[in-house]
Every structure is written in C-alpha cells, then in structure tokens.
Amino acid sequence: MAFQPLPAVTVEDGFWSPRYALWRSTTIPDVLEKLETRSHVAENLVLAACGATSGHQGHYFFDGLLYESLRGASDYLAVEPDATLEAAVDRWIALIAAAQRPDGYLNTRCQIEGDIHRWGDHGAFAMDQHEIYDAGCLVEAGIHHYLATGKAVLLGCAIRFANLLCDTMGPPPKRNLIPTHSLAEEALVKLAWLLKDDPEAAREAGVEGRPDDYLALVGFWLDSHGRHCGEPDWTALGWGVRERIREMTAATHDSLWRPCWGDYQMDRVPLDEYESIEGHAVRATLLCLGIATYAQASGDARWFGIANRFWRSMVGRKMYLSGGVGAEPTFEAFAPDFALPPNAYLETCAAIGSAFFSARMAGIFGDGKYMDEVERVAYNALLTAVGSDGRSYTYQNPLNTAEGKRWEWHGCPCCPPMFLKFTGALPGFVYARCTDGFAINLFVGGETVFDDDAAGRVRLVQRSSYAEDGHVSIKVYPENSARFALRIRIPGWARGVENPYGLYVSDGRRRWTMALDEEAFEPMVEKGYAVLDREWRSGDTVMLTFDVSERIVRAREEVADVAGRVARMRGPVLMASENGKTIPYYAVANNGPAPHEVWTQE
Numbered sequence: 001m002a003f004q005p006l007p008a009v010t011v012e013d014g015f016w017s018p019r020y021a022l023w024r025s026t027t028i029p030d031v032l033e034k035l036e037t038r039s040h041v042a043e044n045l046v047l048a049a050c051g052a053t054s055g056h057q058g059h060y061f062f063d064g065l066l067y068e069s070l071r072g073a074s075d076y077l078a079v080e081p082d083a084t085l086e087a088a089v090d091r092w093i094a095l096i097a098a099a100q101r102p103d104g105y106l107n108t109r110c111q112i113e114g115d116i117h118r119w120g121d122h123g124a125f126a127m128d129q130h131e132i133y134d135a136g137c138l139v140e141a142g143i144h145h146y147l148a149t150g151k152a153v154l155l156g157c158a159i160r161f162a163n164l165l166c167d168t169m170g171p172p173p174k175r176n177l178i179p180t181h182s183l184a185e186e187a188l189v190k191l192a193w194l195l196k197d198d199p200e201a202a203r204e205a206g207v208e209g210r211p212d213d214y215l216a217l218v219g220f221w222l223d224s225h226g227r228h229c230g231e232p233d234w235t236a237l238g239w240g241v242r243e244r245i246r247e248m249t250a251a252t253h254d255s256l257w258r259p260c261w262g263d264y265q266m267d268r269v270p271l272d273e274y275e276s277i278e279g280h281a282v283r284a285t286l287l288c289l290g291i292a293t294y295a296q297a298s299g300d301a302r303w304f305g306i307a308n309r310f311w312r313s314m315v316g317r318k319m320y321l322s323g324g325v326g327a328e329p330t331f332e333a334f335a336p337d338f339a340l341p342p343n344a345y346l347e348t349c350a351a352i353g354s355a356f357f358s359a360r361m362a363g364i365f366g367d368g369k370y371m372d373e374v375e376r377v378a379y380n381a382l383l384t385a386v387g388s389d390g391r392s393y394t395y396q397n398p399l400n401t402a403e404g405k406r407w408e409w410h411g412c413p414c415c416p417p418m419f420l421k422f423t424g425a426l427p428g429f430v431y432a433r434c435t436d437g438f439a440i441n442l443f444v445g446g447e448t449v450f451d452d453d454a455a456g457r458v459r460l461v462q463r464s465s466y467a468e469d470g471h472v473s474i475k476v477y478p479e480n481s482a483r484f485a486l487r488i489r490i491p492g493w494a495r496g497v498e499n500p501y502g503l504y505v506s507d508g509r510r511r512w513t514m515a516l517d518e519e520a521f522e523p524m525v526e527k528g529y530a531v532l533d534r535e536w537r538s539g540d541t542v543m544l545t546f547d548v549s550e551r552i553v554r555a556r557e558e559v560a561d562v563a564g565r566v567a568r569m570r571g572p573v574l575m576a577s578e579n580g581k582t583i584p585y586y587a588v589a590n591n592g593p594a595p596h597e598v599w600t601q602e
C-alpha cells in the first residue's frame with residue numbers, strides 16, 4: 001500500500017522543537033552568511049551577471065549549495081513565516097535571476113571561465129563542473145520556494161534551466177549527457193509532478209512548463225548509465241582519469257559519445273547489471289532516490305526492482321548503526337559488503353542522501369522498515385552533523401575516532417546545506433495518507449489534519465517524549481465518528497529487529513506496549529505498522545510505551561572490523577563514550593575536540 005506524505009501542521013516536541021528553534025535562529029543565517037563571506041557565492045553570482053571573464057572563487061558546485069540552503073530555508077518558512085528570513089531569501093533570488101543566461105544556463109564558474117566548456121566540452125571535465133547537479137538543486141529550490149511563499153521567480157529560473165537540459169540532452173540528435181553528480185533525477189520528477197498538479201505555477205513563473213519532457217529526460221538519464229564510449233578505465237587510472245578525460249573531450253565527437261564515469265557514478269555498466277549500490281556515496285544515494293522517484297512516476301516495475309536491490313544492499317550490507325554510509329575515504333565511496341570499520345569516513349551528506357532514499361521507498365511501499373532507516377539517520381548521523389551551538393559542523397562522522405572534532409566552515413561546505421534540506425523536509429515525513437486511513441511514521445509531537453469522506457476533518461494530536469523516556473500519546477479528533485485505519489509504525493528495534501537483514505542484532509526482546517483509551521491493547525502488526533482499523537470517536541487516545549533503557553547491539557559475524565565489540569543504544573539513539581562518559585553519539589565533540597568510541601570491547 002502506497003503512503004502519501006501528509007505534512008505536519010505544527011511541531012511541538014520536547015526533543016525536536018528546541019533544536020528547530022536553534023537551526024532556524026542560528027544555523028540557517030550562519031550557513032547563508034558563510035556561503036557568502038567564506039565561499040564567495042554572492043560575489044560569483046554578481047560577476048556572472050556582469051559578464052565577467054575572471055575572478056570566480058570556489059568550486060563549481062557552490063551555486064548548488066546555495067540553492068540547497070534556499071530549499072531548506074523555504075521549508076522552514078512554510079512551517080513558520082519569518083519576514084527577515086524571507087527577505088534574505090528574496091535577496092538571493094534576485095542575484096540568481098540576474099546571473100542566469102537568457103537560454104536558462106546557470107553555473108557561475110562555467111560562465112566566467114567561458115561557455116566553450118559547457119557540459120564538459122573542449123578539454124574540460126564534466127565531473128568537476130556539476131552543471132546538471134546545480135540545475136537539480138535550482139529546481140528543488142524553485143519548487144520549495146514556490147510552495148512555501150507562492151512566489152514564482154525562482155521557480156521560473158528553475159523551469160528555464162530544466163527546459164535547457166531537455167533541449168540539450170536526450171536520444172539523438174540530442175546529446176548523450178547524464179548527471180555526473182546525481183540529484184537532478186529526483187528534482188525533475190518533482191518538477192513534472194508540480195506542473196502537472198498545478199499548471200498555473202508555470203504561468204505564474206512566465207515560462208512554458210514541459211512536465212512530460214522532464215520525465216522523459218530522467219528516463220533517458222537512468223537508461224543511459226553504462227552507455228558510453230568505453231573509456232577511460234577508472235579502476236586502472238584512479239583520479240588520473242581527470243587528465244585522460246580532458247584529452248578525450250579536446251576532440252570533437254558525435255552526439256552519442258561521452259566518457260565513462262566509472263563505478264564512481266555507477267556508470268561502468270547499465271544500472272540493471274549492478275548487484276549492489278556502489279561508488280561515491282552521496283552520488284549513489286541520490287541516484288537511488290532518483291531511481292525510486294522515477295519508478296513511482298512511471299510505475300515501471302524494472303525501476304522498482306532496481307531501487308529495491310540497491311536499498312537492500314545498502315541497508316543489509318553497507319550501513320552503519322548511525323545510518324552513516326560511505327566508508328571508503330579516497331573516493332568518498334561505498335566499500336565492499338560488510339567492510340564497516342568503526343573509524344571510517346561517513347560523510348554527512350551520504351547519510352542524508354540515504355535517508356531521503358529510504359523516505360521515498362517508505363512512501364512507495366508503505367513498509368515500516370524504510371522509515372526505521374529514516375529514523376536511524378535522523379537521531380544519529382543527522383543530529384551529530386551540527387553542534388549544540390548550531391554553527392559548528394562535521395563532514396566525516398566516524399563511530400570511533402581519536403580526533404572527534406567540529407569545524408566552523410569547510411573548504412567543501414556541502415554538508416550544512418544538506419542538513420538544512422533534510423531538517424526542512426523532516427516534518428513532511430511524520431504522517432502519511434494511505435488508502436484506508438492514515439499513518440504515523442515518526443514520533444514527533446505536534447498536530448496534523450486531514451479530510452476523510454466519512455469522518456470529515458480529522459485532527460490528530462501527538463505528544464511525544466519518545467527518545468527521552470519512550471512515551472507517546474496520540475489523540476484523534478474526527479468531526480464525525482467514523483471508521484478508518486490508523487497505522488502506527490512500531491520501530492524495528494522495539495520489535496527486536498535491529499536491521500531488516502540481520503546486519504545488526506540485539507537480544508530480540510519486544511520493547512513496546514500499547515493502550516487504547518487506557519486499556520491495554522494488542523493490535524495486529526502489518527509491515528511494521530500497528531493497524532487500528534475501527535470506528536474513531538472524538539478524543540480517542542492511543543498510548544504507546546517503549547522501553548528505551550540501554551540495549552546491547554552486535555554486528556553479524558561477517559563484519560570482521562567489529563568482531564568482539566558491542567555498541568549501546570537507547571531507543572533510536574546510538575550511544576558513545578567520550579572522556580569516560582556515556583553520551584548520545586549525536587552529542588560528541590560538542591565541548592571541543594575529543595576522542596570517542598561507539599564500538600567498545602565486550
């Protein structure tokens with residue numbers, strides 16, 4: 001059964017609300033300010049707008065980081081209006097609109113370095129240029145800003161760039177170009193959905209929307225993995241491919257020609273031939289998100305199958321207890337199955353990419369195992385990425401390390417924008433509609449409302465201290481008493497299932513009970529959700545109690561890196577030891593650099 005997201009109307013939660021207040025008041029302005037002052041994103045936009053031919057500072061993808069931050073900020077605006085933030089966002093949008101080329105192209109560094117190198121031509125290296133990635137980030141920002149504010153200027157920029165992508169790449173005579181950093185795959189499907197649901201949006205933006213073309217382009221991109229000229233050989237050359245590709249692109253080629261992006265971008269062979277998720281972990285998780293989203297849009301069983309295969313391999317063989325992924329440092333990549341050293345790399349963005357992938361799978365399949373992994377990331381890999389001051393960050397997130405530390409800003413500042421993007425999205429994952437009622441996916445206090453044919457307007461109020469003491473209450477207020485199903489996710493850890501494929505195990509004990517109107521109640525559990533299919537009257541209350549006392553978790557024996565070691569969890573929260581104290585893993589290095597350890601000797 002598919003689940004359709006149902007946005008939380010409010011978040012009022014002892015655990016999450018203070019954090020959201022901090023991220024709103026401190027992290028969003030901090031990220032926007034540092035993108036401007038330390039990563040030079042505003043200066044670059046101004047230079048591009050003026051037609052400058054020198055002076056760009058920073059990497060090609062910094063434009064995209066700005067757009068990701070604006071997407072996140074827009075989601076915060078959607079939950080709570082904030083005139084200062086809205087004005088700051090509008091100022092950025094004016095800079096972006098001024099910098100865009102009349103044909104829709106926008107990549108400040110490529111513009112300043114010269115259009116001759118567009119799409120990686122004439123001795124350039126498209127992997128570095130991130131043009132399609134930046135376009136995808138712009139599309140996301142345009143959509144989210146329009147939905148939050150009703151303003152369509154950024155959406156107009158996004159549609160213009162999306163139309164240019166459709167005019168440039170695709171089956172012959174268009175060019176065989178695919179994203180060298182995934183992200184645009186999901187973004188273009190979302191743009192197609194928006195413009196199909198609300199054709200007025202494109203009219204508001206003053207640009208022709210072409211939803212069918214966006215879907216066709218995503219299908220082309222996914223189908224074109226593995227369809228390249230056969231070289232260079234990434235395995236043999238490593239980063240030496242850079243120079244080889246520059247040599248290759250210096251020559252003129254026909255529209256079908258393109259270099260191979262290797263396993264790094266899952267491009268050595270067609271996606272059907274990959275047995276498991278591989279390559280650069282941020283690219284791979286966002287590619288999988290695109291595959292799952294395209295499967296949902298197209299209904300094509302082939303893509304559902306591929307998405308499932310990659311999810312299984314990621315969660316069953318390559319994921320850390322924190323939700324971190326991408327153990328291999330040189331290429332920031334997935335390591336082989338069961339290679340899960342505790343001191344591994346684990347970039348913040350990769351964990352967040354995996355959580356977006358899991359959230360999409362949860363919506364498609366309505367199975368709690370997917371939301372379990374969203375929750376794992378939310379309470380662990382995500383939260384650890386921003387310090388308790390709201391303005392210090394991590395990039396790598398090893399579980400055990402002799403040098404746990406945070407930084408104020410980074411030469412590669414991709415993680416804070418991804419953090420804003422995910423925290424902006426999280427309230428949208430808490431509830432969902434399903435064909436026979438609605439679902440509670442995450443225990444986050446607050447309210448939502450939905451309309452039901454028989455029950456009329458239904459208000460649902462959740463009070464939760466889930467992570468602190470395991471208590472959750474859900475009150476249901478239908479306008480009219482009526483029957484519908486309420487599905488409440490019972491997390492895997494509370495059912496004795498630490499990981500759906502046995503990668504991690506505990507004592508397997510049940511750790512939850514339920515009461516309905518104060519009477520103990522034993523519901524049927526289906527695909528990880530307790531199903532309460534009954535007549536609901538105003539004020540009916542479901543109480544859940546989880547045992548969040550410490551439990552010991554071990555990895556299966558194939559994970560040689562942590563043989564003889566154990567980790568400790570409390571409910572969804574992974575624990576670590578730092579300076580002789582046991583603290584949540586998300587709180588490490590909050591009081592300055594310090595070693596920490598999640599996996600300890602038994």
Ligand code: FUB
Pocket residue numbers: 061181282283332347349412414
């Ligand atoms: O390529 C853009 C970003 O830089 C990636 O998402 C990160 O992994 C870092 O490599």
Ligand code: ZN
Pocket residue numbers: 347348349350395413414415416418
């Ligand atoms: Zn990152």
